[in-house]
Amino acid sequence: MEYAATILALALAAYVAVMLLLLATYVETRFGYVGWWTAGAAALAARAAVELWTLRVPALPTFLTVRNALLLAGAGFFITGSVARDPRARGIILAGFLGFGGLVTAGVALLIFGKGEINTARVVAALAAGAAFLLAAEGYRRGEQVLDDMATRSIFAGLLTSGANLIGWAGVPRTPGVIAGSEFLGGLWILIFGLGLEVQSLQRARRLIVLGRISAVLQRAQGPPELLREVLRLTGELLQVHSGWVFLRNTASGAYELVAAYHLPEALARNDAEAMRGSCRCLDLLQADQLTQPVHIVNCLRLERIGAAAQHASVPLRSSAGIIGLMNLVLPGGRQFSQREMALLSTVGGEVGLAIEKARLLEELREKEQVRSTLIRRLLTAQEDERRRIARELHDEMGQSVTALILNLERARIEVEDGREVTAADLERLQRLAETTLEEVRKLIYDLRPTVLDDLGLAAALRWYIHSQIEPRGVTVGLTVRLGDSRLDPVLETAVFRIAQEALWNVVKHAGATRADVELVQEGERLSLRVRDNGRGFHVGSTRGSGGLRGGVGLGGMQERAALLGGSVRITSTPDSGTEVVAEFPLPAPAPS
Ligand SMILES: Nc1ncnc2c1ncn2[C@@H]1O[C@H](COP(=O)(O)OP(=O)(O)OP(=O)(O)O)[C@@H](O)[C@H]1O
Ligand SMILES: [Mg+2]
Secondary structure, eight states: OHHHHHHHHHHHHHHHHHHHHHHHHHHHHOOHHHHHHHHHHHHHHHHHHHHHHHHHSOOOHHHHHHHHHHHHHHHHHHHHHHHHHOTTSTTHHHHHHHHHHHHHHHHHHHHHHTTTOHHHHHHHHHHHHHHHHHHHHHHHHHHHSOOOSHHHHHHHHHHHHHHHHHHHHHTSOOOHHHHHHHHHHHHHHHHHHHHHHHHHHHHHHHHHHHHHHHHHHHHHOSSHHHHHHHHHHHHHHHHTOSOEEEEEEOTTTOOEEEEEEESOOHHHHHHHHGGGSSOOHHHHHHHTTOOOSSSEEEEOHHHHHTTSOOEEEEEEEEETTEEEEEEEEEOOTTOOOOHHHHHHHHHHHHHHHHHHHHHHHHHHHHHHHHHHHHHHHHHHHHHHHHHHHHHHHIIIIIHHHHHHHHHHHHHHHHHHHTTOOOOHHHHHHHHHHHHHHHHHHHHHHHHHOOHHHHHHOHHHHHHHHIIIIIGGGTOEEEEEEEOOSSOOOHHHHHHHHHHHHHHHHHIIIIIOOSEEEEEEEEETTEEEEEEEEOSOOOOHHHHEETTEESSOSHHHHHHHHHHHTTOEEEEEEOTTSOEEEEEEEEOOOOOOO
């Protein structure tokens, strides 16, 4: 008897412990279903207390009714909790309906017949409650969809075995030993259920902490490599994977490159991670647009080659413009990611993708800002230089010519006054002097803005510029023009002319070329200008670095001019293979005739 009471007290302690655990979880999370389960555990604890009481005092029928009612209520709360988790899950309504139906029927039967038939009442209550627990387990499984980690499996197993325990003992005659044994096992199964819930709660807290740390890294990291290294480390620690790495797409070349690694196997890290270059299965899948799921499990070629655990999870890093990289996490042999872990990885992949996109945009913006301020500074200086040049030319060239003209006219006047004759040759000399001056004025005007551009249009202005400025400097230029019938917008004409002028002047200045080809083509709603030379070429990337424009303002100015009109300039060049500048502009759609 004493022995039975002690065991029963242990069972009671287990129920109370689970109740408190559930209560704490409810207070922390405010999840409704945890509230129901707390109430269920409280009812079961109360029932165990009543059992303990009836061991000591003769069992009054009222006690037995209370005990049965508490059992039915406890089972009812548990099934409510399971159904309330996700009422939209498939088949859950049926599970709830059957469970409640059984409990209510048993309740009504007990009220009507229970008083006389104490044993029958107990059996009915135990069977209905047992069935309700089994259905609560099924309801939980349906809400969860898959039971793929220890926590969810414990919760499910706890509910299932609680049901089986109630049904199994239902028909066994009740001795103090049986009561204590059945309650003890009942307490044990509920304890397993409670521990599952506790583990889940701890996992949730851990995930939140790591997500918080990841989001702090996303905020403060100095650039994509540091950001990826930190996120990879945190994710690796959270999911307890051996190693991992991240490939990021190089925006210039489009190739995927290794930018961060976490505990990379020695055989892969050797020789500056040479084994990580080139394609592999995951990158092939990515490029073939077959890596569409948030997380993929891939049999890794690189890992196979070094004889290591051969699978990794691949998490695409998504930005608003599509996938920009891939985070790979090596799965230790036999390890699978649970759905929750997959969902977490997918969230991390999305966040990281957006953070990298933001960092890149900021970098681009900073670079553009620098280019712009350099341009403005140089523009102001260039304006002053231009004025100085005009002033000098007016002074040196025209000043001298006009002075010579005045002196010659003066001399002619004195000769006429002195009664001497002015000859035709004298007048012709004066006329040539005046013509030279006029020529100089024209040249100055043309340099400032070729009037041919305004008068005859873009094609004529290009022809004039090539003929007068480029070809005399030893570069043969082929010009192809295919424009529509109507004149282009004057602002666009000026922009295209200035870009062509700069590109051709660069050919003269830098390329050491013997030939250049200029193509100006209007196609539908696009205008494109192409200037190609056969010169020495250059490294395009090295003229524009983090420090803004290094060479001159020519190339930057081209880009700015085009951007102002919604167009773009693309420069392709490699040392020793010539340079090509392509400018493209949108044209307004032709007005319907
Ligand atoms: N066609 C080309 N062939 C070879 N190198 C070129 C060519 N065009 C440009 N470059 C290189 O790019 C650099 C930048 O050109 P950019 O036009 O911006 O400046 P710049 O010509 O040196 O000076 P600015 O145009 O301001 O007078 C040049 O210094 C030159 O090294
Ligand atoms: Mg230039």
